Amino acid sequence: MELTIQTINHETEHCVVLGGEIDAYTGPKVKETLMSLIEPGMTLAVDLEAVEYMDSTGIGVFVAVMKASKKAGCPFYVQNMSSRVERLFRITGFYEFIAIRKGEDK
Amino acid sequence: MTRGLEAEYVQILRDYLDSQEEDELYGAQKLGKFLLRRDISPEEMVDLHGRALEKLGDVPEFVRASFRILTEVMIEYGNAQRSLNSWRSKHAQLQSEVAVASAMQQALLPQNMPTYPSVEIGAISIAAHEISGDYYDFMYVDEHQFSLTIGDITGKGIPAAMCMSMLKYAVDSLGEIRLGPDQMLRHLNRVVERNIDASMFVTMLFGCYDTQSHVFRYAVAGHEPGFLYRAQEGRFYDLAGSGVALGIDGNSQYKEQEVHLQIGDLLILLTDGVTECKLGRSYMTREELISNLQHEVHLPSQNMVDQIYRRLLMLTQFEQRDDYTMIVLKRI
Amino acid sequence: MIVAASNSETIPIEKETDIVTARQVGRNMSRQLGFGTIMQSRIATSISELARNIYLYAGTGTITIETVENDEKTGLKITALDEGPGIADLRKALEDGFTTSGALGAGLPGVRRMMDDFQMESTLGKGTRVVVIKWRE
Numbered sequence: 001m002e003l004t005i006q007t008i009n010h011e012t013e014h015c016v017v018l019g020g021e022i023d024a025y026t027g028p029k030v031k032e033t034l035m036s037l038i039e040p041g042m043t044l045a046v047d048l049e050a051v052e053y054m055d056s057t058g059i060g061v062f063v064a065v066m067k068a069s070k071k072a073g074c075p076f077y078v079q080n081m082s083s084r085v086e087r088l089f090r091i092t093g094f095y096e097f098i099a100i101r102k103g104e105d106k
Numbered sequence: 107m108t109r110g111l112e113a114e115y116v117q118i119l120r121d122y123l124d125s126q127e128e129d130e131l132y133g134a135q136k137l138g139k140f141l142l143r144r145d146i147s148p149e150e151m152v153d154l155h156g157r158a159l160e161k162l163g164d165v166p167e168f169v170r171a172s173f174r175i176l177t178e179v180m181i182e183y184g185n186a187q188r189s190l191n192s193w194r195s196k197h198a199q200l201q202s203e204v205a206v207a208s209a210m211q212q213a214l215l216p217q218n219m220p221t222y223p224s225v226e227i228g229a230i231s232i233a234a235h236e237i238s239g240d241y242y243d244f245m246y247v248d249e250h251q252f253s254l255t256i257g258d259i260t261g262k263g264i265p266a267a268m269c270m271s272m273l274k275y276a277v278d279s280l281g282e283i284r285l286g287p288d289q290m291l292r293h294l295n296r297v298v299e300r301n302i303d304a305s306m307f308v309t310m311l312f313g314c315y316d317t318q319s320h321v322f323r324y325a326v327a328g329h330e331p332g333f334l335y336r337a338q339e340g341r342f343y344d345l346a347g348s349g350v351a352l353g354i355d356g357n358s359q360y361k362e363q364e365v366h367l368q369i370g371d372l373l374i375l376l377t378d379g380v381t382e383c384k385l386g387r388s389y390m391t392r393e394e395l396i397s398n399l400q401h402e403v404h405l406p407s408q409n410m411v412d413q414i415y416r417r418l419l420m421l422t423q424f425e426q427r428d429d430y431t432m433i434v435l436k437r438i
Numbered sequence: 439m440i441v442a443a444s445n446s447e448t449i450p451i452e453k454e455t456d457i458v459t460a461r462q463v464g465r466n467m468s469r470q471l472g473f474g475t476i477m478q479s480r481i482a483t484s485i486s487e488l489a490r491n492i493y494l495y496a497g498t499g500t501i502t503i504e505t506v507e508n509d510e511k512t513g514l515k516i517t518a519l520d521e522g523p524g525i526a527d528l529r530k531a532l533e534d535g536f537t538t539s540g541a542l543g544a545g546l547p548g549v550r551r552m553m554d555d556f557q558m559e560s561t562l563g564k565g566t567r568v569v570v571i572k573w574r575e
Contacts (some may be wrong), residue, residue, distance in 0.1 A: 024262065027305075031305060055382070056261075056378065057260050059260070059307075060260040060261065060306055063305060063307055063353075064304040067304050077187060090348075091309075091329070091331070092307070092328035092351040092354070093327070093329070093349055093358070094311060094350070094356065094362060096350070097355060148481065152477055153474075174475075177475065177476065178479055178482075178483070180535065184553075185545070188552075189551075192534055192547075278525075
């Protein structure tokens with residue numbers, strides 16, 4: 001149940017680097033962090049490279065953040081997801097709703 | 107605090123100061139347990155010790171004064187203890203509520219399997235904790251057809267239970283108007299999208315089985331793909347179909363799929379509690395799951411699901427992380 | 439029901455040392471009333487918490503300590519009054535664990551448990567009034 005959250009604030013973008021496990025226990029903390037960074041005019045990017053485990057409650061967090069960021073007019077991206085996480089995004093159909101950014105064009 | 111207790115404490119203290127033996131210390135430990143049961147607070151204990159000292163001899167003023175500091179500090183510990191007691195009773199209350207919710211939830215699951223002469227159905231659903239986020243149900247359509255639902259609600263506990271009762275009601279009501287699987291999911295999606303928390307969603311497979319033509323028509327909403335076992339070839343295929351989970355987007359559309367079962371063929375429907383089994387540090391691959399399924403395909407459907415559950419539970423060393431549901435439908 | 443009140447003393451809370459004064463007055467009055475040493479300390483602690491809340495969140499206010507009597511017994515009544523920001527959700531403020539980070543209302547659940555009677559009113563933007571009584575057994 002380890003979770004690491006690191007926030008890097010650029011001029012027009014908040015980048016949140018997540019690591020460890022995102023599940024029912026750690027999900028609320030992730031949600032709180034991401035929700036607090038939704039600002040009109042700013043971009044919110046989440047890096048999932050260090051995420052080892054994510055379950056459906058974890059995806060639920062991203063669904064909620066996506067909905068809130070859309071409402072607020074704050075572009076929201078996800079980058080560097082592992083193949084496991086990508087599979088979960090694909091199965092749930094969430095993949096087609098979320099903007100994915102490749103790590104290189106940061 | 108009673109005088110008897112004070113006298114007993116003075117006695118224990120005196121005996122110990124005389125002998126300095128371990129058994130007096132053991133007596134003190136037992137007294138500690140007794141005092142805790144009687145809810146004696148840390149500050150009362152400090153006070154008791156101070157008074158006991160006075161009984162044993164002349165207490166220097168600086169020692170006496172030092173007790174006031176200790177008492178003051180101990181009141182904070184006492185507050186923590188009192189707060190813990192109130193948490194405890196709140197916890198007990200919550201637990202009994204959860205137990206009632208869990209029993210109610212059990213009642214939402216089908217009590218009997220549908221029986222048709224040409225299909226054999228087995229189902230198992232085991233919650234990881236008291237309350238499950240997995241849902242399945244069968245519905246009688248007519249004398250040749252029945253429908254089935256298998257779903258997984260994100261999260262567990264009370265929110266999942268509340269969502270499940272809503273789903274059950276919606277599926278039952280919409281079932282009355284005989285919608286095709288794609289339309290069924292489209293309507294359910296609207297219900298779910300409007301009525302649950304933004305961070306929740308539901309993955310589901312809904313289908314209708316015709317026991318005369320042995321055609322299974324179904325649609326999928328973000329759900330873990332199941333398997334089709336072709337007895338003739340002895341091979342497993344992924345059940346085709348995908349779609350967006352219920353509750354993510356109000357306008358999602360779903361596609362109807364169709365599969366035709368031959369004698370001996372199996373449909374294996376499941377939730378991600380089955381596929382996300384953790385074996386040591388890694389997750390079970392789909393191939394490993396298939397080889398486990400393969401071992402049990404010869405069994406009658408109910409025995410098969412029971413046996414596979416046992417097998418996987420053993421492989422995960424009896425640690426069930428997620429709610430687990432499997433339905434097997436066999437054409438006989 | 440309180441039938442008589444006497445010995446009233448009001449301490450203005452403006453700086454941290456005022457908290458100490460309020461504690462001292464409360465301790466002395468509870469000793470005069472015949473409370474045991476632990477109860478004296480618990481009363482002082484409760485006054486301390488109430489005064490700290492005033493000092494930290496309202497800036498200024500008063501603590502009034504008085505002896506009260508009803509038909510059967512005598513007690514000590516403490517009234518904490520401020521014109522600070524007020525507390526939006528009193529139920530929440532009195533929940534254990536709500537204030538672990540030392541936020542608004544810290545220690546109130548503890549005060550409520552140590553005292554016998556506990557009343558609290560708060561209006562957002564207007565201020566907060568907490569009244570507690572400890573009866574002598």
